[in-house]
Amino acid sequence: MDYKALVESYKENLMEDLFGLLEIESVKGEPSKDAPVGTGPKRALDYMLEIGRRDGFSTLDVKNIAGHIEAGEGERIFGILGHVDVVPPGKGWNTDPFTPEIIGDEIVARGVQDDKGPTIAAYYAMKILKDQGAPFKYRTRLIIGTDEESDWQCTAAYFKTEEMPDAGFAPDAAFPLIHGEKGISTFNFVQKQTSLDEDEPRIELKALISGERYNMVPEDAVAKLKVQQNMSEVIQSYEDFLRETEAVGAYEVDNGFLKLSIQGRSAHGSTPEAGVNAGLILLQFLDRLELDNNARAFAEFAMARLVGKTDGSQLDMDHSHTEMGKTSVNVGMINYTEVDGGIFGINLRYPEGMDFNARMDALKNDVSKKGFTIEDLDYQPPHYVDKEDPLVKILTDAYRNHVDDQTEPFTIGGGTYARTLEKGVAFGAMFKETADTMHQKNERMKVEELLKATEIYLEALHRICIKGEMDENQLL
Template structure:
């Protein structure tokens, strides 16, 4: 009989490393980006996320676990008995690939001890680590006096429709964690809401240029890495050569990459920034607002285009706490508002669309934020704003037994001092009244979530799996 109090968890995980990597690599090879163009009733966010979820369940069925699938949206692995329900919530969908990869994002490779693939750290790697921890415990003979549900979703990176469907058909856990963030713990998550701005095409006026096309951003929760624009020269005396020189100077002054060319009176432009998670916009370089900032220095034949570029380039560019829109606020525990301009689009026939994503602490709310933004928009005649659906701030006190146990396990296995944390990112943990996020990145890990060349260090994967194993054992006793 195993003496679980004496187990060297990392040693047990390392013995089974090849098995762990085989299952993870199988899932990483599945392109599970949401694809609305291929969506249908059977695949509401496209076929990739559902396939990854079903393949995850097949692995669990192969290993002898009881599983259940909830429509095309979510799946569950079950073990244990008891009155209380312990939930572990992960996801199989991933953000779009974007540009700038040095490897095939869906052909995982281990290079210098790092697993490169889209989803390696967000969230297939951590979810497989939690599953493998559960499997390890069962194989070692552990018994559980609580029911454990490991739940995987397919729409975490966009609308969370998967969890809406799941909890319409299944029981809410009494407590649990989501392996989708950082150690030592995330026991607080800011609220999440997007401001949706529409820009009317506007009336015609005299100007040097006509903005024919502008596009930047893949998701509201990603800092745009790429931006493109197309313009036509309207003024007879416009100096195209000076325009190109000025653009190159702008790129040089801001250490940016990009190109611009002029052919038959049409200017084509692109700019490359750096992607980052939308909850930490200061870690990225927003290609869209940079391109708009440069273009805002010229005049346009439609005042809608003029206001679109001026708002992006002069009001929100370089502002990460929402102060330029009057929505900045700070809570002593949860910290400051963060602001990410995630989607920017303009075409003469449709006008413009801007999605600004906010992560906000306790002490403010979307209604207050909307009022402040509307005040700032009084100087713009062509721009209107509405607030989308929102998620409220979530916090589990540091003295909660769940938090205390998880921090104790972390300290025991790492020797590092545990402490509570609040993030701007949102995880499934917030769905549970007593839910927290727990790993799989460590304080010294490089965070590449939502970026090109996403990776998870192999050592971190093994360490996280060991921590999950002991944590699950402790929480289910």
């Protein structure tokens, strides 16, 4: 089968269908009876199911929030998981985000890279195979979600009533292939207020604020202190601290209060070691002062549990996996007020093979002795498909047949849509040289990359679902 020539012959139709989809403003909106995540996502879902029916596939709508387009028969299911909702366009576009345009060699529109372009590419791979007339060995399903960008209610609703594919991929990330994703947990360490000082403390911590999101390293931190005596001594020791640690900071005296600030460097929560956590630096300094009881306990907790390492060892959450790497801990939010006490907002990511619940129980027990509780705990377990699995092998090989790139399949600390499949990997559609414009203004995708991705999906589906290179037993 000449994959390239076949895709080329469908180019015009493919572009037309994609443009129609890109014109739909499928941003999450107000829920209504027949549109649980808003009318935009619902229209995009209807649009896909409609082109599926037009082309002779069977289709299914699941509660107006997800659906599928299906070819073939049989017991087994091979799934492709895409989504047609988009994040809000934001400001600063050079074009209308919902009026797709070709500028130079690129299509510019919200969602073209994430994930409407890749979803249409996968759809055309199915359509071309169907038009070729060879029977599908398995039920081959394009599952379409409409709430990927927010709460994944779409896949939750879909898999409540529909079968889980035996294997599959999500065209919602990058080539060559992502076969592992760390477990992701967020939670808060919440300090219980202790009794007030009996003696007047020398220094009261009124407030400490740093960071706004679990999954970012805080780049600023500000503390407000009431210093009863020897203000100049405290300032002097802050200056010494900044010099010693080479931290970037400043201070200001205002109405008897001392305001300290630290400038760090932001980074994504999956790579805390790449950033400089401003809040933790400031706590290191505060730990040197004669603080009131509550603030002292807060700073001591930070020093013992959070300052110094990002590998989770201070929480006894460290674990390492040959392919997936080590646990990472990001302290994304630090919030302390004299009135309400303190909170640390944690984003923890861990590889395959760690008993998360047992470790978490031990941690809860352990920190309670220091007057802290763990609250708002949320987690998704790691997702991992063996690198030697035929699914990974065939998809990677299909990619290499179209691109001169021997990059190995890899694992990441973040999460992709593929993790909602039991045995699923993320497969495209960004290439090595592709500028990642997902969620950004002027989102774009090269026409050539769109067609190249379609060729790769076509070969992959042809080999798996028509030729049967993965036999039934290998599917699951």
